[in-house]
Amino acid sequence: MSTPPSNTVPTIELNDGHGIPQLGFGVFQTPPKETATAVGLAFEAGYRHVDTAEMYGNEGGVGDALRASGLDRADVFITSKLNNGFHEPDDARKAIADTLTELGSDYVDLFLIHWPLPTLYGGDYVSTWKVLEEFQRDGRARSIGVSNFQVEHLERLAAESDVVPAVNQIELHPNFHNAEVDAYGREHGIATQAWAPLAEGMLLGDPVLSDIAGRLGKSPAQVVIRWHIQRGNIVFPKSVTPARIIENFDVFDFALEPADVQSIDALDRGEAGRNGPDPSTFAYIP
Ligand SMILES: NC(=O)c1ccc[n+]([C@@H]2O[C@H](COP(=O)([O-])OP(=O)(O)OC[C@H]3O[C@@H](n4cnc5c(N)ncnc54)[C@H](OP(=O)(O)O)[C@@H]3O)[C@@H](O)[C@H]2O)c1
Numbered sequence: 001m002s003t004p005p006s007n008t009v010p011t012i013e014l015n016d017g018h019g020i021p022q023l024g025f026g027v028f029q030t031p032p033k034e035t036a037t038a039v040g041l042a043f044e045a046g047y048r049h050v051d052t053a054e055m056y057g058n059e060g061g062v063g064d065a066l067r068a069s070g071l072d073r074a075d076v077f078i079t080s081k082l083n084n085g086f087h088e089p090d091d092a093r094k095a096i097a098d099t100l101t102e103l104g105s106d107y108v109d110l111f112l113i114h115w116p117l118p119t120l121y122g123g124d125y126v127s128t129w130k131v132l133e134e135f136q137r138d139g140r141a142r143s144i145g146v147s148n149f150q151v152e153h154l155e156r157l158a159a160e161s162d163v164v165p166a167v168n169q170i171e172l173h174p175n176f177h178n179a180e181v182d183a184y185g186r187e188h189g190i191a192t193q194a195w196a197p198l199a200e201g202m203l204l205g206d207p208v209l210s211d212i213a214g215r216l217g218k219s220p221a222q223v224v225i226r227w228h229i230q231r232g233n234i235v236f237p238k239s240v241t242p243a244r245i246i247e248n249f250d251v252f253d254f255a256l257e258p259a260d261v262q263s264i265d266a267l268d269r270g271e272a273g274r275n276g277p278d279p280s281t282f283a284y285i286p
Pocket of ligand 1: 170
């Protein structure tokens with residue numbers, strides 16, 4: 001594969017010293033059979049960070065795309081996540097082995113507990129976290145983190161375990177800043193990864209965004225991704241549409257002025273802006 005068209009994606013340094021490209025590519029709801037094609041297009045566009053999960057059923061497609069690309073494994077950052085049914089330590093050990101088999105790699109750059117599931121497993125996400133610590137020690141996960149953890153869950157990990165999560169991957173977009181969880185992470189060295197950065201496409205018709213996009217000669221999606229980048233969020237918009245895959249990566253040749261950032265900030269609707277499940281009660285096992 002030729003040199004990527006842009007090498008301007010900033011690297012965020014995690015609390016364990018590893019770097020992660022701030023802009024990546026998401027594959028939630030990308031059908032397994034389409035995943036290798038979509039990820040291959042993303043690699044051609046210049047993305048070097050892919051966010052998948054056991055629950056998405058498409059880790060194999062990510063691995064296929066990586067091998068087909070000819071890229072060095074070391075040049076691509078891959079995240080996967082422990083499925084909700086595998087929080088018991090021995091199940092988690094088998095799950096990461098399966099993830100690595102699917103990816104065709106002997107390590108994953110970042111492995112997350114997908115959901116805290118505080119109403120399942122006797123509320124014990126700490127034992128699960130300690131198994132992820134084991135994966136980091138044995139080198140199968142370079143970095144470890146959590147997803148959808150609320151402040152109380154992060155506080156409990158801090159009190160009962162030794163390793164601070166490198167990231168917390170949470171729903172976050174202009175309609176839902178998830179401010180309390182985001183602030184806790186920033187104060188404690190936990191990088192915020194914003195899932196559904198485009199609110200799954202639902203906010204892109206907002207006139208505030210259309211106005212800014214029109215003035216800057218960019219699309220509403222590019223304006224929103226740029227907003228995340230300027231806030232310091234790690235983001236990985238998902239698309240299966242070739243033109244959008246390219247568009248979403250083309251966000252480093254412009255900047256939002258403070259007044260435009262303020263207008264986008266004002267779209268926050270607090271808890272009412274949450275589209276996904278509430279992590280305090282979510283108890284889904286696929
Ligand atoms: N940890 C978690 O619990 C969790 C939960 C959800 C998501 N995630 C991660 O976060 C990633 C991103 O979140 P997401 O996939 O839910 O939502 P998203 O990235 O906010 O939005 C994806 C949707 O927006 C559309 N879209 C993408 N680019 C567009 C553009 N330039 N213009 C117009 N529409 C556009 C896509 O359509 P097309 O694909 O049809 O182009 C798709 O319907 C996921 O893929 C996954 O990796 C994690």
